Amino acid sequence: MQVEPLQPRRLSGAPVGAPTGSHVTLRADLIALLGRPLADLPLLPEAAQRVLSVTADDSCDARSLSEIIRRDPSLAGRLLLIANSPIYAAPSPTTSLQQAVTRLGMRQVREVVLMISMQTRLFAVPGFERELREVFCHATATALFAQEIARARRLNVEDAFLAGLFHDVGKPVVLQAIMDAKSKAAHEIKVDRTATLALVEELHPLAGRALAGAWSLSPSLSHVIEQHHNPDTTLPGVLMVRFADALAHFAMGDFDVDAASLLAHPAAEALNLYSDEIGRLISRSATIAAAAAAL
Amino acid sequence: MSSPEVFDIAVVGSGPAGQKAAICGAKAGKRVVLIEQEREIGGACVRRGTIPSKTLRETALAYSTFQRKTGGMFPLAAPQHLLVEGMMSRLGEVISAHEKFMAEQLGRNGILVWHGRASFSSPHELSVTPLRGERRALSAGTIVLAPGSRPRMPDDVPVDHEHILDSDSILSMHYLPRSLAVLGAGVIACEYASIFAALGVKVTLIDKAARPLAFLEPELTDHFVGALERQDGKFLGGRTTREVAFDGAAVQIELDDGTHVEAEKVLCALGRVANVEGLELENAGVKLNSRGLIIVDEHCRTASPGIYAVGDVIGPPSLAASAMEQGRRAVSHALDIPAGQAAELIPTGVYCIPEMASVGLTEIRARELHGSVTMGRASFAEIARGQIAAVDGLLKLVTDTSDGRILGVHIVGEGASELVAVGQVAIQSNWRVEQLIETIFNFPTLAEAYRVAALDVVKRRTT
Numbered sequence: 001m002q003v004e005p006l007q008p009r010r011l012s013g014a015p016v017g018a019p020t021g022s023h024v025t026l027r028a029d030l031i032a033l034l035g036r037p038l039a040d041l042p043l044l045p046e047a048a049q050r051v052l053s054v055t056a057d058d059s060c061d062a063r064s065l066s067e068i069i070r071r072d073p074s075l076a077g078r079l080l081l082i083a084n085s086p087i088y089a090a091p092s093p094t095t096s097l098q099q100a101v102t103r104l105g106m107r108q109v110r111e112v113v114l115m116i117s118m119q120t121r122l123f124a125v126p127g128f129e130r131e132l133r134e135v136f137c138h139a140t141a142t143a144l145f146a147q148e149i150a151r152a153r154r155l156n157v158e159d160a161f162l163a164g165l166f167h168d169v170g171k172p173v174v175l176q177a178i179m180d181a182k183s184k185a186a187h188e189i190k191v192d193r194t195a196t197l198a199l200v201e202e203l204h205p206l207a208g209r210a211l212a213g214a215w216s217l218s219p220s221l222s223h224v225i226e227q228h229h230n231p232d233t234t235l236p237g238v239l240m241v242r243f244a245d246a247l248a249h250f251a252m253g254d255f256d257v258d259a260a261s262l263l264a265h266p267a268a269e270a271l272n273l274y275s276d277e278i279g280r281l282i283s284r285s286a287t288i289a290a291a292a293a294a295l
Numbered sequence: 296m297s298s299p300e301v302f303d304i305a306v307v308g309s310g311p312a313g314q315k316a317a318i319c320g321a322k323a324g325k326r327v328v329l330i331e332q333e334r335e336i337g338g339a340c341v342r343r344g345t346i347p348s349k350t351l352r353e354t355a356l357a358y359s360t361f362q363r364k365t366g367g368m369f370p371l372a373a374p375q376h377l378l379v380e381g382m383m384s385r386l387g388e389v390i391s392a393h394e395k396f397m398a399e400q401l402g403r404n405g406i407l408v409w410h411g412r413a414s415f416s417s418p419h420e421l422s423v424t425p426l427r428g429e430r431r432a433l434s435a436g437t438i439v440l441a442p443g444s445r446p447r448m449p450d451d452v453p454v455d456h457e458h459i460l461d462s463d464s465i466l467s468m469h470y471l472p473r474s475l476a477v478l479g480a481g482v483i484a485c486e487y488a489s490i491f492a493a494l495g496v497k498v499t500l501i502d503k504a505a506r507p508l509a510f511l512e513p514e515l516t517d518h519f520v521g522a523l524e525r526q527d528g529k530f531l532g533g534r535t536t537r538e539v540a541f542d543g544a545a546v547q548i549e550l551d552d553g554t555h556v557e558a559e560k561v562l563c564a565l566g567r568v569a570n571v572e573g574l575e576l577e578n579a580g581v582k583l584n585s586r587g588l589i590i591v592d593e594h595c596r597t598a599s600p601g602i603y604a605v606g607d608v609i610g611p612p613s614l615a616a617s618a619m620e621q622g623r624r625a626v627s628h629a630l631d632i633p634a635g636q637a638a639e640l641i642p643t644g645v646y647c648i649p650e651m652a653s654v655g656l657t658e659i660r661a662r663e664l665h666g667s668v669t670m671g672r673a674s675f676a677e678i679a680r681g682q683i684a685a686v687d688g689l690l691k692l693v694t695d696t697s698d699g700r701i702l703g704v705h706i707v708g709e710g711a712s713e714l715v716a717v718g719q720v721a722i723q724s725n726w727r728v729e730q731l732i733e734t735i736f737n738f739p740t741l742a743e744a745y746r747v748a749a750l751d752v753v754k755r756r757t758t
Contacts, residue, residue: 062544105458106544150456154343156467157457269426272334274412 023191027199030177034206047072048117055110065109066097078116079109081294111143111161125175131197134252135171141248141292142167142241148281149240153271163224163241164248166217170208170225174200177207205229234270242267251285252292298432299420302328304626305435307413307421307574310338311615312606313441314397316622320437321404323630328433329406330413330423336397338443340615341390343463348483349646350389351466352490354382356648356709359493359526363685379468382494409433415579418599437601437629440581440589441622442574444567444607451539452478452563458541459561462487468560471496476548476558478536480507482645484564489523489647498528499556501548505532508645512658512705514672514691515651519707522649522687531556539563569608586610595625603629617641642719644712649688652715655703655722658693667696671728671752675708678747679739684709690744692718692728694752699727706744714741721745728752 050068054060069076076097083100101109125132143164150160178196182189191199205226212222220237227238228245246265250257259282262268263275273281303325306317313329314336320327329336340346361371401408411425419438423431446461448454456464462483473496477488480502492498500507500523507530508516520530531554538549539561548556569588576583580599582590589604591597597604605621607613620641627634642654661668675681675688688708694701704718721731731749736742 102542102544105541150467154456154464154467156469157455159469264427270334272332272426274332274424274426 023195023199026178026181026189026191027203029181030174030199030203031206033177034174034203034210047075048113051113052110055106060106062098062101062106065106066101069101069109069113070097075113075116079104079112082112111158111165114162114165125172125179127179128175132172132175135168137292138245138248138252139165139168141251141288142244144288144291145244145247145251145281145284146240148284149244149271149273152273152277152281153236153240155236155240159218159221159237160240160244162217163221163237164244166208166212166221166225167228167241167245168204168208169211170204170206171200173207173211174203231266236271239267239270243271243273247281247285248288248292250282251289253289299434300328300432302326302407302433302435304328304437304439304629305330305413305421305433306439306441306622308338308441308443308570308606308608309336309397309408310340310441310443310606310618312443312618312622313338313439314401314622315619316439316441316603316605316626317406318400318404319623319626319632320630321406323626323632325630327404327406328409328435329401330409330411330421332410332412334410335394336401336408337394339445339463341393343466345615346389346393347383347386347466348486348490350383350386351379352486352646352648353385355490355493359648360685360709379466379471383466412573414573414575415581416575418579419601437603437626438579439622439625439629440574440597440602440604440608441606441618442570442608444569444613446563447566447568449563449565451536452561452565453539453541454563455541458546458559459539459563461563465562472559473497474499474545474558475560475562476501476546476556477562477564478502478539478548479564479566480504480509480530480532481564481566482508484562485519485645485647487562487564488528489519489649492523492526492528493648498523498526499558500528500530501534501536501550501556502530502532503535506530507532508651511643511645511651511653512691514689515653515705515707518649518687518689519647519651567607567613569610571608594628595621596628601629612641612643614641614643640719640723642712642715644715646712649708650711651705651707652711653703653705654715654719655701656693657703657705658691661693661695661702665695665697665702668702669694669696669752669756671748671750671755673744673747673751675741675744678741678743680741680743681708683739686710686741688741688744690714690748692731692745692748692752694728696756699729699752699756701726701728701731708741710741714744717742717745 047068054065054068069079079100083104104112143161146160146164147157150157178199205228208225209222212225224237224241227233228241233239243265246257246262250262262282263278268278304320304327306313306327306329309329309331317327317329335342409423411423413421413423416422419436420432420434446463453459454461465487471494475491475496476499477484478501480500484500485507488498488500506513506516507519523530534550534552534554536548537551540547545557545559546561571583571587579602581602582598584590588610589597589608591604591609595603595605603625605625606618624634640654642652645651656664658668658670671692673690675686681688686709691705692701693703701721704715706714728749731745736746
């Protein structure tokens with residue numbers, strides 16, 4: 001049955017048009033939807049938006065930043081948890097919000113707030129909590145590995161973190177779009193769980209690009225999000241995320257990735273990483289996996 | 296590992312020194328292999344050193360001089376957040392053109408390039424570990440080591456390549472910081488300090504030496520410090536750092552005299568170390584000095600027969616021009632080809648804003664060697680071209696009072712590194728100062744400064 005393409009408003013609950021009855025048509029509709037400017041993509045929480053705005057201001061100080069975070073108890077609690085996590089290991093426990101802000105630094109606070117926001121707002125599709133939790137942990141581990149690779153190759157460390165963190169940001173967007181389509185369609189859409197996750201896997205770079213545009217992320221970051229599954233890319237930023245992605249899978253116990261496959265990874269080769277350098281990255285696996293799990 | 300492939304000459308490192316060594320060998324009809332651990336040829340010079348920093352410098356120079364040179368006719372307002380990569384947008388083209396030229400040159404001369412890390416298995420055998428796959432072995436009667444150097448990372452400066460950067464990672468910054476502290480006052484430190492100051496960054500240059508670039512004429516470095524101060528920067532000389540730490544918001548620097556400096560970013564430019572790890576020099580009998588540099592004689596021969604070392608790995612002057620000459624001379628010596636008289640006269644160019652260049656003897660050294668010396672100076676403000684182009688600068692001649700021979704030329708100001716070539720030829724040709732006076736230079740050019748400075752010498756000699 002031929003259906004009209006999904007309309008952008010559907011993501012936030014607008015009425016659904018013609019029914020869709022197959023995986024094929026749903027896929028086509030999603031592609032059409034994600035290829036257009038999306039008017040109703042998930043927004044960042046208010047606290048996160050304020051943190052982003054404040055940290056972009058040259059005159060921002062730790063006190064005013066901690067004041068904003070304090071108004072969101074959930075955000076404040078998570079930030080303290082992260083400041084005490086193994087990846088930011090400090091000689092003494094971090095007990096105050098201002099201490100956490102000072103210890104992590106403005107930029108890292110910005111990154112952590114983005115991370116938490118993504119988790120609370122985006123990564124919450126009923127019925128897929130476990131999968132999205134894994135996606136979030138994987139994104140965090142990828143971000144931390146990307147930083148390590150950036151240091152080794154003298155690439156921008158801050159950008160590496162964000163690129164790793166956001167590379168799979170399209171996954172919850174696709175999932176939510178599918179759920180919206182299924183729940184609001186006049187007729188049942190027969191797409192099982194496996195097929196749903198396959199669609200998420202296939203379409204998430206496209207959805208990520210759409211979200212990056214809606215959030216006004218940098219063009220280079222948007223490019224990494226869109227291209228991180230492209231094996232032909234030669235851009236260092238994309239290569240870095242591709243290899244960090246593999247390292248994160250390894251660190252999180254994905255059985256498809258072993259040390260031998262990391263040593264032979266094409267992105268690592270393109271980044272000119274020798275086996276001893278890859279070995280050093282692999283040796284960070286336990287610490288990074290623990291940090292990602294703790295967030 | 297397979298049996299060794301046999302070459303006449305093996306060169307480790309494809310920077311300026313290695314390239315010239317390889318080409319010299321190939322032009323003599325020898326079978327040459329060049330081993331490079333990075334994917335691209337050219338060494339640090341191309342991707343992390345000379346070429347990227349000079350590309351950024353050109354933008355900074357154009358930006359900082361635009362208003363002055365155009366008399367303020369065209370208002371120029373910099374955006375709030377200037378992208379560093381945007382200011383090096385031409386870099387890709389520059390590097391591509393450079394790499395294409397180098398690759399064609401190597402190919403034209405039949406030089407093989409092996410991608411991997413080299414280590415000695417015996418004095419004339421190298422094992423090359425590629426990124427992936429089996430090691431390869433080679434043997435060569437002559438081995439030239441040109442592995443270059445990397446930034447030194449002092450134990451007490453926690454370089455994280457994010458807040459505290461080194462000269463390899465400084466250009467990975469996306470946005471210009473509001474403030475930058477530079478540790479060190481050598482060539483790299485001063486070049487970056489002046490580039491970022493010209494772009495509006497508040498720069499603090501910190502070093503244990505009393506003045507920056509101590510090997511240059513004080514008059515030149517005074518000029519440099521003055522220019523830095525006019526751009527709201529400062530030089531804190533004669534001080535050492537007690538502690539450098541990122542506190543979450545900025546980098547805090549405590550100096551031994553109690554001075555406190557806070558900066559958004561820090562560039563640690565406290566020297567470089569030779570890339571000798573992994574070469575397994577002990578298997579070849581190559582010796583290092585106490586600073587970790589390979590010990591060589593005047594022909595760049597190491598302690599092991601048939602093994603030469605050139606470029607940064609043997610220490611100062613660590614300039615691309617001298618490294619290339621070392622590469623050529625080393626292979627010429629190995630092949631018993633006359634290399635000509637060793638070039639004692641190597642010009643120094645420091646690409647700060649303002650640019651500085653020097654050739655021959657400084658005033659102090661000339662006094663030590665020649666006794667009585669006479670100096671002559673020409674300010675660019677006295678030269679028509681200097682007035683037209685609104686460039687500030689100084690040319691200083693050092694001459695032997697007894698016979699008027701030109702012993703040294705020292706220049707600060709735009710175009711100094713080009714302008715110094717006239718002085719270099721004059722010194723090499725044993726010119727006397729009168730010959731500069733008799734020379735007709737184009738008008739208006741900054742080269743006229745030579746004539747003005749020469750007249751100043753004559754005037755001082757006769758008064």
